[in-house]
Amino acid sequence: MSVTANAVLFAGGDSTPVITEVEYRAPRAGEVLVRMTAAGVCHSDLHVLNGDWPFDHRVALGHEGAGIVEAVGEGSDLAPGDQVVLSWYAPCGRCDACVAGQSWLCSASGAVTNGLPDGSTPITVADGEEARPYLGVGTFSEVTVVPRSAVVKIPAAVPPAVAALIGCSITTGIGAVLNTADVRAGQTAVVVGAGGVGQAIILGLKLAGASKIIAVDLSEDRLAIAQELGATDVFLGSDPDVVEQVRAAAGGSGVDFAFDAIGVPRVTSGMPDYLKPGGAVVLVGMPARDAEATITPWRLIVFGQRLLGCNYGSSRPQVDFVRIANLYLAGQLPLDLMVGERISQDRAVEAVQALTNPTGKRKIVEFH
Ligand SMILES: NC(=O)c1ccc[n+]([C@@H]2O[C@H](COP(=O)([O-])OP(=O)(O)OC[C@H]3O[C@@H](n4cnc5c(N)ncnc54)[C@H](O)[C@@H]3O)[C@@H](O)[C@H]2O)c1
Ligand SMILES: [Zn+2]
Ligand SMILES: [Zn+2]
Incomplete structure (x- = not known):
């Protein structure tokens, strides 16, 4: 079953991103539907808004986030209710870099097309136009559909805001x-x-x-x-x-x-x-x-x-997200110190734009 959700869509140029109701199709085999709990506001979102990194398509913004698995495609090892962190550079698992254990250098990630590994997008906009999830994840949306390689299960004890920031910064x-x-x-x-x-x-x-x-x-x-x-x-x-x-x-x-x-x-x-x-x-x-x-x-x-x-910190998300989460839970990494103001989805764009003159700690979009 497809899911209707609000996404923060940016059409490029001087346009202002708009919260828009879109449809995410159901996850297929090898995919996961995640309901977002929290998303961090990173300068890499500002690079998109200010034209540093232009795209020829509409994007659902946000790339740093975490959520709860809501549905899985056939044969998944994940289950509804699992807490996952989104990885914005889902590796293909087959190229030379992936095989060598350097997934951050993957040469065939769908993330570079802002889409799924086959180049498609899971999002349909009511007006019939395409929108693509930024870096394949689009974490300012209420839900997202991503390949299994774009999610990492971490312990439920990690608070959503910290889990979200593990996804990028x-x-x-x-x-x-x-x-x-x-x-x-x-x-x-x-x-x-x-x-x-x-x-x-x-x-x-x-x-x-x-x-x-x-x-x-x-x-x-x-x-x-x-x-x-x-x-x-x-x-x-x-x-x-x-x-x-x-x-x-x-x-x-x-x-x-x-x-x-x-x-x-x-x-x-x-x-x-x-x-x-x-x-x-x-x-x-x-x-x-x-x-x-x-x-x-x-x-x-x-x-x-x-x-x-x-x-991406020369990191392998499937290993490093979990390691970082465990260091946090063991009291060896005070990640709570990085969490700043919590805001609602309708303030995400304002928070991205505020990074032009940044102050304070990382703002966190919270979903309820
Ligand atoms: N390599 C990666 O994988 C990766 C991942 C995430 C983010 N990034 C990039 O990292 C950068 C930082 O991201 P962020 O979210 O921390 O951004 P941010 O806007 O929160 O922080 C940037 C900081 O740089 C300071 N600054 C700006 N100009 C300066 C100058 N001339 N001298 C000293 N300080 C200056 C600002 O005051 C601000 O505190 C961005 O370019 C982002 O796109 C890279
Ligand atoms: Zn980032
Ligand atoms: Zn690869």
């Missing part, structure tokens, strides 16, 4: 530290951009035992949050001496790891300035698709420094 940030960078106890790091992703990087650095966790942001409010989460030093990015301040705080010769959690090319170009010899820049924040940044190859070569790209 938390896994991206913690994975950037543990998987992409492989930070070791006693190493030093700067996190440039203390939004949801940067905050999760800070929690990951604390978990890894980093001795210096330095945060840089333009917002005093975000720097205060960074401190609450475990940053040892905080500096305003607008200060002309910020690089010297960070290097001095790290002991003079620079940091082992510099995390870019913004996605502004000018900032990206300056990231190697923070590094000590042998250090690495980890690129997590994402710019517009065609944006370019500059580097000085000579310096990277002579100082043996590296640039590491980080998609």
